[in-house]
Amino acid sequence: MADIELRNVRKAFINFVALEDLNLRIEDGEFVALLGPSGCGKSTTLRMLAGLEFPTDGEIRIGGKVVNDVAPGKRDIAMVFQSYALYPHMTVAQNIAYPLKKRGVDKAERDRKVERAAALLHLEPLLSRKPKQLSGGQQQRVALGRALVREPEVFLLDEPLSNLDAKLRSYMRIELIELHRQLGKTMVYVTHDQLEAMTMAHRIAVMNGGKLQQFDTPDAIYNRPANxxxxxxxxxxxxxxxxxxxxxxxxxxxxxxxxxxxxxxxxxxxxxxxxxxxxxxxxxxxxxxxxxxxxxxxxxxxxxxxxxxxxxxxxxxxxxxxxxxxxxxxxxxxxxxxxxxxxxxxxxxxxxxxxxxxxxxxx
Ligand SMILES: Nc1ncnc2c1ncn2[C@@H]1O[C@H](COP(=O)(O)OP(=O)(O)OP(=O)(O)O)[C@@H](O)[C@H]1O
Ligand SMILES: [Mg+2]
Incomplete structure (x- = not known):
């Protein structure tokens, strides 16, 4: 089970309060988008879920357990960042297999998992290429593949499509919806693009100035805006x-x-x-x-x-x-x-x- 709960979470940096009294309950297997203008606290929220940032106050629970003090590696999560860094000297297959290799998974199993991820992301013909021989969208899919093979309970995605052109974005939107359907894992997806949030998410958390404005279905957000x-x-x-x-x-x-x-x-x-x-x-x-x-x-x-x-x-x-x-x-x-x-x-x-x-x- 990987439901996520933020209870009265506040995040203050030295001279700036980035989040105030944030309460969110994300169900196991749900696809939730965090949506809001630049600087509203989306990445900060995601980074706290990942364990890269710690709340000043409040509680974060994943799968019912308080994880405030749990290190990123000990949370069953994988995060894909907006600026994804692939290893330039490794092939696509090696890039995807890297987290498994680090974990000591044997070669046969690594190959099997890379194959499955490559099939899901339509990367099979590209496995022996190096990152610089790929388009931006293909590189993006490799970064997703690297997150996929870890088979986490929770995926945290921070504007993963922002570097792609409009056509590729709409293609990847559909691919991600399909991927979520197949995997059934909890996904938290940060975006400032309302079209992405409206088309992909079960529920959208609209944020502004560090405060949650509304957390509801795309239909309710559109037809019954709270403010x-x-x-x-x-x-x-x-x-x-x-x-x-x-x-x-x-x-x-x-x-x-x-x-x-x-x-x-x-x-x-x-x-x-x-x-x-x-x-x-x-x-x-x-x-x-x-x-x-x-x-x-x-x-x-x-x-x-x-x-x-x-x-x-x-x-x-x-x-x-x-x-x-x-x-x-x-x-x-x-x-x-x-x-x-x-x-x-x-x-x-x-x-x-x-x-x-x-x-x-x-x-
Ligand atoms: N380490 C830090 N120290 C001080 N302020 C910070 C720090 N990290 C983030 N902030 C501030 O917190 C606020 C929220 O930042 P955050 O990165 O969460 O925004 P965001 O919603 O992801 O925006 P964007 O859409 O531009 O990525 C911003 O005003 C930012 O300047
Ligand atoms: Mg951000």
Whole structure:
């Protein structure tokens, strides 16, 4: 069993607090992504799981045992770093076999394990090459192979695809999902790429400024963001966030009013300043009561992203089908899909004010 638990973990460097009161429970065999902007504490969290960094406060458990003081080599984990260093003078096969050789595993067994890893990672034709004769993606797979042969209970991956081009990244994403399915081991995957997190992970831990913002399924993170940070961070283009004022069932922004389904809000929600969130796909162009003017139309090929000027708020982005005839300068009425709007506190932590009765994410 290799479930992982962080309890009230805090990490302070000499003059900087990198993590505050982090609580996470990762199930055995689960694929969890740690997602957040640069400097939010993702690598620090992973390095503490690996035993390369020690928590200032709190407890880390792997498989139920407290590992705060357990050396990296004694934790049943393998870590793949963002900048993977292969041994340049060794072949692919020797690179992959290296951890086994160090452990004193005999030649026949080493060969067998290297063969299996090479098959999983489609490296068979490359086994006798040296690293410099490989593409970046192939080198990346060798680094993964070296982690695989150790057969750990937990894989810790720190931005393992960041050095690859877009096409190879999407190929490797699928390969890693398949690998996880085959191995069934716990994987903790650090990334600042939301697409990677959304497509690969069972659950995503969204972090910002050393604090956990939300830990939930990709579906819940997208459809029920817990606060303004998550709402803004997840989704491309981002969710439109409009500051305004709530009064009964009306939300007023820049002198224009939209109707809010009050039954979808937490009963304790009070009237006053709030932030309305609407994803670009939930904006109805030409169907609503809000006056807008088309400022820009960006054709991505499969759709159009329409930038709209609305009095009293920042530019609003909407998605339109690629065949849409909308033109720059045009005045349009817009509306919001009432079942999909989000409301947040304007102040404090910007917490979500919607009642999510349809909440079906894991505990
Ligand atoms: N040894 C250290 N001493 C002081 N501060 C540190 C140390 N290591 C990390 N930090 C700080 O802790 C914060 C978190 O760093 P961390 O490496 O965990 O970020 P990250 O989320 O992995 O970012 P990135 O996406 O850029 O890799 C950063 O502000 C960093 O500068
Ligand atoms: Mg990092």
């Amino acid at each position: 303004l940070f998550v709402a803004d961070f997840i989704g491309t283009p981002s969710m439109n966030l409009m500051e305004g004022s709530l009064s009964g069932s009306n939300f007023t922004v820049g002198g224009q009013s939209v109707t809010i389904d009050r039954s979808r809000l937490k009963p304790e929600t009070t009237d006053g300043a709030a932030v309305l969130g609407v994803r670009p796909e939930d904006i109805m162009l030409g169907d609503g009561t809000i006056d807008a003017v088309v400022e820009l139309v960006e054709n991505t090929g499969h759709e159009k992203i329409v930038a709209l000027a609305v009095k009293g708020c920042d530019r609003i982005l909407a998605r339109a089908p690629s065949g849409s005839a909308i033109t720059v300068g045009e005045a349009v009425k817009i509306g919001f899909d009432q079942t999909k709007t989000h409301l947040f506190e304007k102040d404090g932590e910007g917490r979500r004010l919607n009642l999510d009765q349809d909440h079906n994410s894991l505990p």
